[in-house]
Amino acid sequence: xxxxxxxxxxxxxxxxxxxxxxxxxxxxxxxxxxxxxxxxxxxxxxxxxxxxxxxxxxxxxxxxxxxxxxxxxxxxxxxxxxxxxxxxxxxxxxxxxxxxxxxxxxxxxxxxxxxxxxxxxxxxxxxxxxxxxxxxxxxxxxxxxxxxxxxxxxxxxxxxxxxxxxxxxxxxxxxxxxxxxxxxxxxxxxxxxxxxxxxxxxxx
Ligand code: HEC
Numbered sequence: 001x002x003x004x005x006x007x008x009x010x011x012x013x014x015x016x017x018x019x020x021x022x023x024x025x026x027x028x029x030x031x032x033x034x035x036x037x038x039x040x041x042x043x044x045x046x047x048x049x050x051x052x053x054x055x056x057x058x059x060x061x062x063x064x065x066x067x068x069x070x071x072x073x074x075x076x077x078x079x080x081x082x083x084x085x086x087x088x089x090x091x092x093x094x095x096x097x098x099x100x101x102x103x104x105x106x107x108x109x110x111x112x113x114x115x116x117x118x119x120x121x122x123x124x125x126x127x128x129x130x131x132x133x134x135x136x137x138x139x140x141x142x143x144x145x146x147x148x149x150x151x152x153x154x155x156x157x158x159x160x161x162x163x164x165x166x167x168x169x170x171x172x173x174x175x176x177x178x179x180x181x182x183x184x185x186x187x188x189x190x191x192x193x194x195x196x197x198x199x200x201x202x203x204x
Pocket of ligand 1: 099107123140149
């Protein structure tokens, strides 16, 4: 028995020793190399600036490329009234999911402004169903999410531009949902709604 155990212990000791050696080899040298931060002065780079203008023809790997409308929600200094991305069911579904995560806590799931944080004392935002906000453009919603609004902080660092457009599109859909008219529905949906209503009336 004894003869058998010794090699196991030896092997264990060897593993521990090797691990120790490996760890001893770890330094922070790689992480702490000199580097130039954005906007920092640099004597090496042209113009002495750490932030260079991308060379002509550079293509951004982000969606939207370097399209300023996509990133600012503005064209010629005015907030855009049209989505700079394609409006699809998928976009609205993504918007609903992101809105429920990032905005509903204050603005409420239907946008009334009575989210849980507000019920716990945070200042109450205006309802998205007020006339003023119903008239507001999709760019206005995107801009508030991007740059913040009064006491509301900005979301640009937490929610990528693509998702802020999805959220803005969803807020416009939310507004429509609370003010939709039966005549706006496709014929077959309207028919089933009417059937439902008459069944309800009959059962009263
Ligand atoms: C922590 C709470 C909170 C969260 C989360 C929040 N908001 Fe707000 N929002 C506010 C408050 C409060 C105001 C009003 C601020 C003021 O008037 O000073 C506001 C204002 C706004 C306005 C402008 C309304 C107006 O009166 O013109 C828009 C648009 C808006 N928020 C969109 C969003 C979107 C989109 C999200 C999610 C990405 C979001 N908010 C997340 C609290 C929040």
